[in-house]
Amino acid sequence: MIDLSGKRALVTGGSRGIGAAIVEALAQNGADVAFTYQNSNEKAAAVARSVESRGRRAVAIQADSADPQAIARAVEAAVAALGGLDILVNSAAIGHSGNIADLELDEYQTLMDVNVRAPVLFAKAVIPHLSDGGRIVTIGSALGERVPFPGLTPYAMSKAALTSFTRGLSRELGPSGITVNLVQPGATDTDANPADGGAADFQRSLTSLGRFGEPKEIANAVVFLASSAASVITGATLTADGGAIA
Helix, strand or coil: CCCCCCCEEEECCCCCHHHHHHHHHHHHCCCEEEEEECCCHHHHHHHHHHHHHCCCCEEEEECCCCCHHHHHHHHHHHHHHHCCCCEEEECCCCCCCCCHHHCCHHHHHHHHHHHHHHHHHHHHHHHHHCCCCCEEEEECCHHHCCCCCCCCHHHHHHHHHHHHHHHHHHHHHHHHCCEEEEEEECCECECCECCCCCCHHHHHHCCCCCCCECHHHHHHHHHHHHCHHHCCCCCCEEEECCCCCC
16 A cells, blocks of 8 residues: 555546546545535535545535636635645546537637646646645546547547646656656546447457456556655656557
């Protein structure tokens, strides 16, 4: 078990799916966790109760990741509730399917606001609160490296941008002893992309392991990167996709 005792984390999009698994894994390993959510009040409350059942502090903060002011308020609330921050996990994201020729500008802008601008703004707001040993981990996607079929271009673009964000920010924060890394899941069994969905068999066929990932497996990668065990790893991409882009 990795020891995150005394660490204070903020996870964006932490009420369901991969984000919720990250919140619970951080708490299981000793961290107090604040997390944002947008609409899932009941799910957010359930995640908070699970964290508290482990004897850790939980703070559920309603915030729209497309709203810069909401982002700033969420970071302020997390810092006030936990007394500071040591770890930021950028997990909140939205999906998109469709071809460029059919793209609606407002839809595209919202996609980029949530998937690209929000991680930048959360990091900007959190950085003043981080010290030596601080961690920023962002959840990207294996689609940022490989687009296996049409209809994924805008989403893949948004996730590919996170690679440069991670590498560049690692250069900025390295002298302060803060690491910045990216986790790229592949097909993962969530409500948004269930392992029994219509395209699930095709997605499995792309992998070396022949299966979907589980949210807790992605969370385990995040916990490792958030820990002292990964102290020399920064500017790196950890792909957890079952071999889909191998």
